[in-house]
Every structure is written in C-alpha cells, then in structure tokens.
C-alpha cells in the first residue's frame with residue numbers, strides 16, 4: 001500500500017495534541033519517518049517544545065505497558081497507551097459471557113483508575 005502523505009497531513013492537522021505526542025514518543029517505532037516529520041512540525045506549530053515532548057515520553061513510559069519492540073500496548077477502546085491489562089469475558093448483548101478475551105485499558109478507560117466524578121461515558125447504562 002502506498003503511503004498517502006496528503007491524507008496523513010490532513011489527519012495530523014486535525015489530530016489532538018495528546019494523540020500526536022503519543023505517536024512521536026511511545027508509538028514512534030511503528031511510524032513512517034515522513035509522518036513523524038509532519039507530526040513534529042505540527043507540534044512545533046502548536047507551540048509544543050522538545051522538552052514538552054521529552055516530558056510526555058517520560059510520563060507515558062512510567063505508566064504504560066511496553067511491548068518488546070519498545071512501543072506501548074494500546075488501549076482496547078482508544079489509541080492511548082494502556083496502563084492495565086488482563087482477561088475478561090466477551091459478553092453477548094453485554095450480559096451473556098461467550099468467551100474470555102484479553103483487554104487493555106488506558107488511564108481513561110480503566111474503571112479502577114477513573115475517578116467517579118470524571119465519567120464522560122454518557123452511554124454507560126450502569127449507575128456508578
């Protein structure tokens with residue numbers, strides 16, 4: 001597959017700063033060099049310094065689950081680095097256990113780490 005620089009550039013301009021920081025640090029190994037250049041230029045344009053990037057890298061590596069290739073394990077629910085992983089049941093209609101699966105959660109999606117007042121999940125039918 002051809003690397004579509006124009007599409008990537010558009011994506012990068014619209015991406016959250018946090019996502020770009022994750023990609024140039026803990027996901028760096030898996031990135032195209034041309035995409036990394038674009039992301040670093042975009043971060044520079046947004047006023048993010050090299051020190052800010054180094055701080056983000058250090059903080060993420062303190063909590064992230066690192067894979068043998070040096071990149072971080074991704075959350076099963078978003079693109080942030082996972083901070084916990086384990087097994088749970090994949091449930092039919094969210095109720096009937098079908099099979100065990102491995103899951104990984106970032107700080108936002110880890111129910112144990114998430115403060116009860118910081119719930120942004122409006123679709124969660126269970127009262128906290």
Ligand SMILES: [Zn+2]
Nearest residue numbers: 075078106109
């Ligand atoms: Zn997540």
